[in-house]
Amino acid sequence: MSVATFQYRALLKDGTESRGVTTGATKADAFRQLVSKGLTPVAVWPVGLSKAGDGRQSASGTIHKKELAHFTYQFGVLMAANITVGEALRSIAEQEKPGALRKMIEDLGARVQSGETIAGAMESHRDALGDVYVEAIRAAEKAGTLPAVLEHLSEMLERTLESQRQVRGALMYPLCVGIVLFGATAFLLAFVIPKFGAVFAKRGASLPMMTEVLLRVGQSIQTYWWVYLSVMLMAGLAVRVIVKRPEGRLAMYRLAHRVPYLRRILVAMAVSRFSRILGIGVASGLSLIECIELAGRASGRPSLERDAIRMADQVRGGATLSSASASAAYLTPFARRMLAAGERSGDIPKMCAVVSRQYEREASELAKNVSTVIEPLLVVAIAGVVLIMALAIFLPMWDSMKLVG
Numbered sequence: 001m002s003v004a005t006f007q008y009r010a011l012l013k014d015g016t017e018s019r020g021v022t023t024g025a026t027k028a029d030a031f032r033q034l035v036s037k038g039l040t041p042v043a044v045w046p047v048g049l050s051k052a053g054d055g056r057q058s059a060s061g062t063i064h065k066k067e068l069a070h071f072t073y074q075f076g077v078l079m080a081a082n083i084t085v086g087e088a089l090r091s092i093a094e095q096e097k098p099g100a101l102r103k104m105i106e107d108l109g110a111r112v113q114s115g116e117t118i119a120g121a122m123e124s125h126r127d128a129l130g131d132v133y134v135e136a137i138r139a140a141e142k143a144g145t146l147p148a149v150l151e152h153l154s155e156m157l158e159r160t161l162e163s164q165r166q167v168r169g170a171l172m173y174p175l176c177v178g179i180v181l182f183g184a185t186a187f188l189l190a191f192v193i194p195k196f197g198a199v200f201a202k203r204g205a206s207l208p209m210m211t212e213v214l215l216r217v218g219q220s221i222q223t224y225w226w227v228y229l230s231v232m233l234m235a236g237l238a239v240r241v242i243v244k245r246p247e248g249r250l251a252m253y254r255l256a257h258r259v260p261y262l263r264r265i266l267v268a269m270a271v272s273r274f275s276r277i278l279g280i281g282v283a284s285g286l287s288l289i290e291c292i293e294l295a296g297r298a299s300g301r302p303s304l305e306r307d308a309i310r311m312a313d314q315v316r317g318g319a320t321l322s323s324a325s326a327s328a329a330y331l332t333p334f335a336r337r338m339l340a341a342g343e344r345s346g347d348i349p350k351m352c353a354v355v356s357r358q359y360e361r362e363a364s365e366l367a368k369n370v371s372t373v374i375e376p377l378l379v380v381a382i383a384g385v386v387l388i389m390a391l392a393i394f395l396p397m398w399d400s401m402k403l404v405g
Helices: 027-036 065-080 085-095 100-113 118-123 131-143 146-203 209-223 225-244 246-256 260-284 288-298 302-316 321-325 333-345 348-368 370-404
Strands: 004-011 017-024 040-046 055-058 061-064
Touching: 004 027, 017 027, 027 040, 040 118, 061 065, 061 100, 065 085, 065 100, 065 146, 085 100, 100 118, 118 131, 131 146, 131 260, 131 288, 146 209, 146 260, 146 348, 146 370, 209 225, 209 370, 225 246, 246 260, 246 302, 260 288, 260 302, 260 333, 260 348, 260 370, 288 302, 302 321, 321 333, 333 348, 348 370
Parallel strands: none
Antiparallel strands: 004 017, 004 040, 055 061
């Protein structure tokens, strides 16, 4: 019988949580091995789960965020209607089309029916659902606030998708114009300028340096086009590999944050997500330290994640949230003031919701105005290309006309 690898979450004898990897012929065998080591297994699941594209990868395939948001909304509505968890999951699974999401819901239903908690059942799908999702559900189960937390999670997923759509839509126009401009410039250099160069050579006209340079570039593209194409493909692959590495992502984020307008969008989106997840965590009943760490990891910004780790360490050491947030350089002054106000009033979730909505609106407005900001730059770039090409062609013609005259 083949041996499989399993991830596990278990409790030590002193009650602390332990996570790791073990092997076994079956899941039951992996359970027995953990028990023999003195551990109390909480959840065991096969390894090989990973994030993928715009969705998340579960053991049965990719689950897109839109599908997850819809499932969360349905689950919350059924929970609010006092329908049992097993019946609610079975009802949702019956309505879903065959695919990864349906398989996950069916698995959750089977696990819950066998006696596992909802969070325990979701543990085996942690990579598909995310740390924030699973931990919020775990805390909500203990506090008895599952319908409200599911509503918050559904809203968070939907708003995240909407923000991403707005940013992508705003960047699509300038991206298309840039690609067309690049293609047109390459076409002119490779096919148009060399033909004029041949005409000038027949007439024995002296070529200005600008025309000479463009002719050489055009001849180079015609002769070594495969080299240029290979370099572009390799550069694209290199960027893809770099972005997948933590240090590469950090470098890309730093580069993006050097662009003033883009920095405002990135900061607004990150602060909004951090605040929303912090509020959901606190409302769910998680400890403040755990909420800060989860919000930092889920923000998607390495700088904010490091700030969150420092904040959590300071709170763990006895500092208040307001004093800890003062050291978070990535958080805006408005966000820090609202967090401090929420701590003083004893209603952190409410203040987090205010911050999140504020920066969601700001990110949305900034994304809508991207085209307005970039269009003048594109016009200048197009005018510059046209001017250079025109001068490269007409300067030798004017010189020839002077000689004839």
